[in-house]
Amino acid sequence: MKDTRNEIVSIADELIRTKGYNAFSYSDISTRLNIKNASIHYHFPTKSDLGVEVIKETIEQFKIVTDSWRKLTLDKQFKKFVTMHDKSNKKHWLCLMGALSSSTDTLSPEMLKELKKMGTVILDYLTELLREGKEQKVFSYTSDPKTKAYLVQSSLLASLLLDNVLGGDTYKIIQNGVLEI
Amino acid sequence: MKDTRNEIVSIADELIRTKGYNAFSYSDISTRLNIKNASIHYHFPTKSDLGVEVIKETIEQFKIVTDSWRKLTLDKQFKKFVTMHDKSNKKHWLCLMGALSSSTDTLSPEMLKELKKMGTVILDYLTELLREGKEQKVFSYTSDPKTKAYLVQSSLLASLLLDNVLGGDTYKIIQNGVLEI
DNA sequence: GTCTATACGCTGATAGAC
DNA sequence: GTCTATCAGCGTATAGAC
Secondary structure, three states: OHHHHHHHHHHHHHHHHHOOHHHOOHHHHHHHHOOOHHHHHHHOOOHHHHHHHHHHHHHHHHHHHHHOOOOOOHHHHHHHHHOOOHHHHHOOOOOHHHHHHHHHHHOOHHHHHHHHHHHHHHHHHHHHHHHHHHHOOOOOOOOOHHHHHHHHHHHHHHHHHHHHHHOOOHHHHHHHHHHOO | OHHHHHHHHHHHHHHHHHOOHHHOOHHHHHHHHOOOHHHHHHHOOOHHHHHHHHHHHHHHHHHHHHHOOOOOOHHHHHHHHHOOOHHHHHOOOOOHHHHHHHHHHHOOHHHHHHHHHHHHHHHHHHHHHHHHHHHOOOOOOOOOHHHHHHHHHHHHHHHHHHHHHHOOOHHHHHHHHHHOO
16 A cells, blocks of 8 residues: 555654664554554665655655745745744654764665755755845845854754753754844 | 773763664674673673763763863863864764764663753853853854853754765864854 | 565673683 | 673564465
8 A cells, every 4th residue: 555655654754753763673663553564674675765765755845845935035934944843843853864864874875875965955945045035134144154054954953952852941942043143 | 800891981982973872782892892792791781871871971071171171261162162073073973962862762761861961061061151251252142141052062063963964064164153153 | 565474683681600 | 800601582684375
């Protein structure tokens, strides 16, 4: 069933972003779906294949979402971007980049390649948004757009990580700091 | 031997910061030291005990290092802090917080507690440094010191993560952005 | 597409000799 | 302190029936 395949990817995404890539197993998924491990291997022969698919779908989703923002003003687009992971944070999920970038040593070349692509797609979008915003004097940051994009992206990524350790208002504190632009 | 114990902790630290906590095993350590797994269990009965010790020693080391900066000017202390992980980055190692915060779901309560302590120690130091620096007009950032400390810490933590994915000048770009203060 | 059955290495951990 | 021996459980993965 096409549905099973989708559910496998969806659960894998959740498990990566909660337990981490190396801590989740095919059994975690098969138990939840009431199927057997072998069925997952039919859809995704190796764990790496599954990991690659999770990243690919995340990239697609990012493109769809940011495309849907195209008609908004630049500052509204920026706010959308910064608050993108509010729901994830409430569930104590990480973003996929934050979850996977801590174990690059253990990822397959295929996963690493796709992960790099994801990072590029995100940073390219953000850089362009910040460049236009500076040009149109919507934003007043001082550094160059690329540097600012890297700063914003790294702060947001780590806000989810640190929030899981420190709790409290960690996520909101960092988010509000990033919004001062 | 006291030496063996120290070497176990040192190698565990490296493995956590390269492979991740859930991806390294007692065998990884015993092989390197030419000892047997059981010997490690003598020093650290459980993997969690070993993990806790790695965090504790990192906290101690942080206190010793930052104490040794006390006589420096505030802007020099800040530069020391920001460049603290330059050597780690060259070896593609993460900082301990970056490595562990992505798998909080799988850590023991003891490790989580110690990790939280580490985060607090680092952020308290940084907040105070930034507060004094603003007071003395050495730094000219606009947000409040605590928010700025969280922003700096999150950017630096993620700079090591993103660098392992994107490569290039990622680490330096973020570092230079953080230094604009 | 999903199942049963199976392989086999590795995992963290323990008991007891030296 | 370090060793040998051993454990049960889980990991990813495959072969072949239905």
